[in-house]
Amino acid sequence: MLAVARCIVHRDLLLALRRRSDVATALLFFVIVASLFPLGVGAEPHLLRPIAPGVIWVAALLSSMLSLARLFAADHADGTLEQMLLGAAPLGVVVVAKGLAHWLIAGLPLVAIAPLIGLQYDLGGPGLYGVLALSLLLGTPVLSLIGAIGAALTLGLRGGGVLLALLVLPLYVPVLIFGAGSVEMAASGLSPAGHLLLLGALLVAAIAFSPWAVAAALRIAMD
């Protein structure tokens, strides 16, 4: 079972490596969206600093969602998804493996780039960058796991990406609130621990429940 999971993660990473442009565009999207806000609201530091956590988090949300469509679509198109459903490992394991690979490709780079965006917004004290990175580190896997449900439900549909957004964004709201909230707490001098622990709880819950939901959704979609 673990061998299958390792095989899937390795495979997806290898595919991402050979299709670097796809991965890079999603990250570029993150940077561009975050850079649009100052152009829209004005560049005064006292305006940008308070909105920075929220803006960075929303940009991370949108970028994560953009790459979600790719999670199952390519495998579905060339028939490899069917083979995974007929594989030796339970579908839940396959789903977790794909989710992990997706996070490593699309989520973890966001964690690395976000502090740089924070610099753009002059986020504040050095501790804040750490809190931002940690909140994204805890939150982006949740985004991948919850988003996978939406990706599985909308597999192969015409409306595709936009429908996925409509389905998944309401479910993202708690992650956004606690993620951005943790940085804002730290910015006002309070402890972000509460928010971060809640994010951790969401992560645990997502790991526990979403594989079941994604597997059910995949079976419904492939029926």
Place this chain on the structure above:
Amino acid sequence: MNTTARWFWFSSPQTFFPLAGTIARWCALGAVPLAAAGLYVGLLVAPTDAQQGEVYRIIFIHVPAAWMSMLIYLVMAGWAAVGLAFNTRLSFMMAQALAPTGALFTFIALWTGALWGRPTWGAYWVWDARLTSELILLFLYLGFMALHASIDDVRRADRASALLAIVGAVNVPIIYYSVKWWNTLHQGASVSLTKAPSMATTMLTGMLLMALAFWLYSIAAALVRVRCIIRERE
């Protein structure tokens, strides 16, 4: 016929069709006097509020509508779960029939909330926790209907939207509490639009009457819609 057989007999769309019509008729007839009574109590009998004057009377529509929007979502998710567990066509049809009514009540709750907010707090939309949660609930309803509409195969559409409804239902408490947390963080001690500190009994009676009226209306509307769906599919 024993009880179990009787329940499953009605799970066939064909046999349910006439029953739905009868229940719908009675519920619609019942909803009208209840609504009249509720409005009478709300608009005429209940006392004027000390702070807000006559404007607060809109809660007699706003609060019951909000209650119904949440109740209908739960019932919808319940039918979705029954459908996925027992693979009965009618359960999925019931979930589909309930969605537009639920969305309607969510919309009414949002509108009345905005209309209440303007004279009371000066703005049509304040990011009150309850209203924001209602907004997200509206997105959940719309997502449910959109997903079903975009899948051609009816069976796949039914089951996919059913799964979505269940996932949404599980998330609704999490979303509600996170929004509430967010609201207290950002607005401090601002008053909630739906808080009525000491509700006179008449106010409560009025709201309950309206809630019952809305409930009967929802049942009637959903059953009429399910009849349309049955006719369309079978």
Place this chain on the structure above:
Amino acid sequence: MLEAAELECERGTRRLFRALSFAVTAGELLRVAGANGSGKTSLLRILCGLASPSAGVVRWKGQPIGALREEYARELVYIGHAPAVKDELTPGENLAITCRLAGRPASGEALRSALERLRVPELPVRKLSQGQRRRAALARLLVSDAPLWLLDEPYSALDTEGVAALNQRIGEHTVTGGAVIYTTHQEAGIRSSRVVDLSACA
């Protein structure tokens, strides 16, 4: 080994077939025949567990496949219309991954010899022709020891040499006690023990 009982399949509002029953034993070669759109692919997908029938049950060695899930999946190889190979990887990498996913990892030499036997070049799949992709997909049959094969249009895009190689492999498989269920539109030059005609079950 495999038993289908009273299978019924609906796609959208159309009923493709109903009351379909048959059984497949070891060493049998079963051909599913029928016109375009009669449900051949749907039947194969129901048999391997990807789709569920609107009525009826499929049993593997007496037990419903719904209850067996992965145990049943380990006993079969399903090759559908799509070759199920990733464009960015080479056939060797694809085959290694497919075998590992099926729980039967094969050694490097076994994979290489299988691909050589089918004359599949070691290039990224996106550079291969349709026929070569089909061969790359079929190479799986040379390294798998699963007893049941479900092949959907395996001969499509194959040249005569490829057809001969596939027939030889199918022959080897049935002789050693495996079973094969396949669909085809072409005259494949292989003699099937039985034919199930779906047009008769509509």
